Every structure is written in structure tokens, then in C-alpha cells.
Amino acid sequence: MPSPQNATPQASIIIIGQGLAGSLLAWTLMQQGIHICIYADGKASASRVAAGLINPVTGQRFVLAEQTPQMLKYAQAFYQDIEKKLNIQCYFPLPIQRLFNTEKERINCRKRLYNPTYTNYFQLTDTPADLQAEYSGITQRHAAWLDTNTLLDALADYFEQQQSIKHASFVNQTNISNKQKVIFCEGYQMMHNPLFSWLPMQAAHGEIITCKSKDILSPYIINKGKWLLPSGLHTCRVGATYETGFHTPTLQETSKQTLLNFARHLFSTNKGFEVVNHQAGIRPATQDKQPFIGFHPQHRNIGIFNGFGSRGSLLIPHYAKALTDNLTQAKNIPQEADISRYKSLCP
Numbered sequence: 001m002p003s004p005q006n007a008t009p010q011a012s013i014i015i016i017g018q019g020l021a022g023s024l025l026a027w028t029l030m031q032q033g034i035h036i037c038i039y040a041d042g043k044a045s046a047s048r049v050a051a052g053l054i055n056p057v058t059g060q061r062f063v064l065a066e067q068t069p070q071m072l073k074y075a076q077a078f079y080q081d082i083e084k085k086l087n088i089q090c091y092f093p094l095p096i097q098r099l100f101n102t103e104k105e106r107i108n109c110r111k112r113l114y115n116p117t118y119t120n121y122f123q124l125t126d127t128p129a130d131l132q133a134e135y136s137g138i139t140q141r142h143a144a145w146l147d148t149n150t151l152l153d154a155l156a157d158y159f160e161q162q163q164s165i166k167h168a169s170f171v172n173q174t175n176i177s178n179k180q181k182v183i184f185c186e187g188y189q190m191m192h193n194p195l196f197s198w199l200p201m202q203a204a205h206g207e208i209i210t211c212k213s214k215d216i217l218s219p220y221i222i223n224k225g226k227w228l229l230p231s232g233l234h235t236c237r238v239g240a241t242y243e244t245g246f247h248t249p250t251l252q253e254t255s256k257q258t259l260l261n262f263a264r265h266l267f268s269t270n271k272g273f274e275v276v277n278h279q280a281g282i283r284p285a286t287q288d289k290q291p292f293i294g295f296h297p298q299h300r301n302i303g304i305f306n307g308f309g310s311r312g313s314l315l316i317p318h319y320a321k322a323l324t325d326n327l328t329q330a331k332n333i334p335q336e337a338d339i340s341r342y343k344s345l346c347p
Contacts, residue, residue, distance in 0.1 A: 011037035013327070014182045016170050019045035020148055020312050021320075022185030023155045025305050027082065028320040030164070032328055038159055041169040045152075046187050047312070049208055049249075049281030051229055051239055052146035053221065054314045055096060057121050062109050064118055071318045072142060078317040079146065086158060090151040096143045097128065099224040099266075100135035109138055128218065130268050143221060145229060146313040181295075181327070183303040188282040190292075191247075196304050198345045199292050204283040204309070205246035207255040208239035211263060214272035226262050235276075238263045240310075249280035285309035293323055294339035297346050304339060 013029055015022045018040035026036050054075065056068045079091035100106040112118040123139040131137070159165035188203040190196050213234050222228040229237045241255045256278050263273050284307050286292060292307035305323055308315050325331040335341075 011035045011164070012180055013037075014039065014180060015185055016182065017045075017185035017187065017189075018152070018156065018159075018165065019185065019187050020047035020050070020152065021187070021305050021308060021316055023047075023152055023159075024078075024316045025183065025185060025320045025323065026159065026164070027155060028317075028324045029327070030162070032324055034324075034328070036164055038165045039170055040156075040165055040167055042167065043189070046206075046249075046281035046283055047148050047152060049206070049279045050148055050283075050310070050312065051208065051227065051237060052148045052313045053227065053229065053310075054144040054146060055140065055223070056142055056314075057112075057118065057140055058311075060101075060105055060108065062112050062118070064121065067318070068314070071314055074321070075314055075317045076144070079151075082151065082154075086154045088150055088154045090147040090154070092145045092147070094143060094145050094219065094221050095123075096140040096221040096223050096227075097131065097137055098140050099127070099131060099133050099137040099222065101225055103135055106135045130218075131222070132266060132268055139220075140223075145221065148313070178301065181301045181303060183305050183323075185305045187284045187306065190284065190304070190306050195296055195299070195302060196292070196306075196339075198347060199304075199307075199339060199342055200287045200345070201292075201307060202244065202285045202287045203246070204285045205243045205250065205280065206240040206283055206310075207252065207259065207278065207280045208237055209256055209259045209263075209275050209279075210235060210237050210277035211260070211273040212276050213274075215269070217271075222266055224262075224266065226259065228263055228266060236263070246282060249282055251278055251280050255280075283309050291315065291319055291337040292339050293319055293333050293337040297340075297343050 013034055013036045015026050015036055015038045018038050022038060026038050029036050056072050057064050083089055083091060113122055121141055123141055125139045127133040127137045191201055216233050217230045217236055219230055227239060231237055238259045260275055286307040292304050295303040319337060322334050326333050
């Protein structure tokens with residue numbers, strides 16, 4: 001049976017991968033007194049590139065998913081608890097200035113203003129004068145930015161202090177106890193894992209740039225199909241591209257120029273944007289837009305926690321609790337995320 005090399009005997013749950021999914025699952029389990037061991041092989045994680053945007057109302061049709069209000073409330077409390085316990089700051093509530101690309105988008109959004117479910121998430125304000133807004137825009141409330149790098153660094157230090165992390169790769173061994181469980185949190189690398197490669201992942205390659213501006217940038221997120229996230233008075237991150245068919249993160253000059261042009265055309269004045277960093281990652285998205293959570297149909301002590309795509313910062317806290325409740329209280333995994341929905345595809 002596959003297992004980690006030199007698996008920690010006392011660890012009842014072994015987690016493969018130390019991106020956002022693996023780290024937050026490990027944290028959640030440890031808060032319940034569960035002994036865990038994380039295997040981190042040092043490979044690049046999409047979580048290190050991800051913007052960490054939390055946007056409750058998404059898409060051209062401005063959709064608020066049914067569970068989003070509860071997830072949003074839980075995620076905020078979850079991250080603030082980590083901030084307090086680890087003495088860091090990683091969760092930043094920020095409004096989104098949403099600029100409409102078309103008249104149809106503007107009409108779709110205006111319709112939402114008459115729906116009581118959406119009232120709390122929109123605020124009618126004048127579009128800032130320095131933004132190019134042919135079709136006007138709206139302010140989206142209850143959005144936030146998660147500084148994933150600060151969070152992951154702090155959690156890595158915590159796991160080191162607790163002696164709960166091994167910097168090693170997963171290999172085939174036979175030294176795992178039947179009382180232990182292994183949970184794979186590998187991101188897009190799942191496609192190369194024979195245990196779970198049958199799950200229909202739709203990995204999405206994305207690129208992000210970091211820019212320096214000659215002017216002070218306003219403290220809000222700008223979204224107009226792509227987004228601009230202020231990361232300092234004179235710096236911002238701009239993203240993201242979305243492409244399929246990539247098997248490794250790849251920096252493309254055309255993508256960098258596309259993002260730079262997007263940033264420049266957001267404003268009516270020249271901000272003097274200069275690219276200072278360019279990053280690429282592969283999002284572990286899924287075909288049905290729902291995560292992969294659960295245990296292998298034939299190997300019941302081997303599980304997966306994956307497939308959160310670009311909404312991981314919002315979704316992972318909620319589903320980490322759900323999987324923890326399954327492991328500690330035998331509660332059902334949420335139906336929409338349970339990999340049993342694809343068991344007919346398992347070879």
C-alpha cells in the first residue's frame with residue numbers, strides 16, 4: 001500500500017502537501033487534539049501564487065451561492081483566530097470596486113439590487129473619478145484579501161515547533177498502520193496520483209504580475225473581469241489569466257503584457273506601472289466547480305482534500321471543518337463535495 005516514508009508512528013492522520021488546503025486542514029485537526037504529520041516536498045504550490053481574494057458575489061451574473069454567507073462568516077472568524085494565536089495579520093477586509101464590462105453586466109447587477117438576499121453585498125456609490133468606467137460600476141461589500149504567503153509561513157513555523165512536519169516526498173512503503181489515515185492535499189499534482197487521477201480535475205493555469213506605481217494607489221480591490229489588488233501604497237498585484245492544457249507553471253511574456261495593459265487601462269491617468277514580479281501557478285479546479293473530499297472506494301484509510309480552485313481562501317475553512325467532523329464525529333461529508341459522486345469512474 002502507498003504510504004509516506006518513515007511515517008510518524010504516533011500521527012493518526014498523515015497529510016500530503018503543505019499548500020493552503022493541507023495547512024488549514026492540519027490546523028483544524030490539531031485544534032481538535034488530533035496528532036498529524038504533514039509531508040511537504042518543497043514543490044511549488046499554487047497557494048503561493050494565488051491572490052487570496054474572497055469575493056462573495058461572483059461572475060458576470062453576480063451570483064451569491066446558497067452557502068456563501070455562512071462560509072464567509074466562518075472564514076472570517078477562522079482566519080482571525082489564527083491571527084490571534086500565531087500573532088500575525090493575514091486577513092484584510094477590503095471592498096471591491098466592480099466595474100462593468102458591458103451594459104448587460106450593469107443590468108444584471110441592477111436587478112440584484114432589488115433582491116433582499118443581495119442587498120447587504122452591494123453599495124451604490126459614485127465610481128472613483130480616476131477609473132475608466134464606460135458602463136459605471138458598483139461597490140461590493142464583505143470582500144477580503146487573504147495574505148496566503150504570510151499565513152503559510154506562520155503555519156509552517158507552527159508545524160515545525162509542534163514537530164508535525166517532515167520535509168520529504170511521498171514514496172511507496174508498507175510501514176503505515178491500519179489505524180492511520182493518509183489524506184492527499186496535492187493541488188494539481190493530483191492528476192499524477194494513480195490513486196485519484198480518475199477524478200475529473202480541470203486544472204487551470206494562471207499568471208499574476210506585481211507592479212510598482214509612481215502614484216499612491218487607492219485601498220480597494222478593482223475588478224473588471226481581471227482584478228487589481230493593492231499590496232502597498234505604491235505596489236499592487238494584477239491577475240489573473242486562465243488557461244487549460246498546462247502541466248507545469250509556465251511564465252509567458254504575452255500574459256505579462258496582457259495583465260500590464262489591463263492595469264494601465266483601468267485608470268484615466270498614467271500610473272507609471274512597472275512590472276517587478278511575474279508568477280505562474282496551476283489552480284486545482286474541478287469540472288463541476290465542487291471540491292474533491294472523501295476516501296478512496298477501495299482504500300478506506302486513504303483520502304483526498306482538494307479541488308478548491310480560485311475560491312480556496314473562502315471554501316477551505318468550511319470544508320476543513322466538515323472533514324474534521326467526519327473524522328472525529330463520523331458526520332457525513334457534504335454531499336456536493338463527497339468524491340463518492342464519481343465512484344463509477346474509479347478503475
